[in-house]
Amino acid sequence: MQDCKQDRSWKIVEYRPEFTDGVIDLILTIQNVEAGLNISLEQQPDLLSIESNYPQAGGGFWVAVDESGDVIGSVGLRRETEEVAVLKKFFVKDSYRGAGVAAGLFDRLLAFADQSGVRTILLDTPSIASRSHAFYRKKGFRQIDRSDAPITYDYPDRDSLLFRLDL
Numbered sequence: 001m002q003d004c005k006q007d008r009s010w011k012i013v014e015y016r017p018e019f020t021d022g023v024i025d026l027i028l029t030i031q032n033v034e035a036g037l038n039i040s041l042e043q044q045p046d047l048l049s050i051e052s053n054y055p056q057a058g059g060g061f062w063v064a065v066d067e068s069g070d071v072i073g074s075v076g077l078r079r080e081t082e083e084v085a086v087l088k089k090f091f092v093k094d095s096y097r098g099a100g101v102a103a104g105l106f107d108r109l110l111a112f113a114d115q116s117g118v119r120t121i122l123l124d125t126p127s128i129a130s131r132s133h134a135f136y137r138k139k140g141f142r143q144i145d146r147s148d149a150p151i152t153y154d155y156p157d158r159d160s161l162l163f164r165l166d167l
Contacts, residue, residue, distance in 0.1 A: 010072055010096065012104050015050055015061035022071030023047065023063060023089070030091045037126060046078075046088070054078055059085055060112045064092070064101045072096045075105040077113060077121070084151050085113060087123040090132075102135060110167070119167050120150055124160045133161065141165045 015023075024047050031037045046053040054061035054076045064073030073096065076088040087109065092101045113121060123141070125132050133143075141163040146153070149162065 010064050010066050012064050012108050019063050023074050026071050027091050062108050073101045073105050075109050080151050083119040085118045087121050121165045123163050127159045136163050
């Protein structure tokens, strides 16, 4: 597949190994500098093997890059069952928030989910991420309890909220 959405300053592309360092830097900066979550790379081993944890496992991973090719956003879809997937690693660099990058990444993920038969998407997000919660609710997600998840889903033991979107 080629680029999904493009404008003058950024585009969305499928993950390639040369994006690894940019993805890791983006995610760790947002998690630890902006949100103060203190999450290490070692606690997120999927970041060191994105291809085997996402595309090769029936899901997908996409990045938004700026005109220089720098990573400014990411989103992954990890397949759990034939019809259930988990949205992971959805981050947008602060200077690109509100510029349509998040919507573009999410639209690309939804198109993939629709094409591949995913019917339910789950996600967990820190309770302090209120701007993210508003985005997810606007996109049709509803907050659920762990007991309402259609699969056994172990998300990190921190103050997180669980959301579900039925397609």
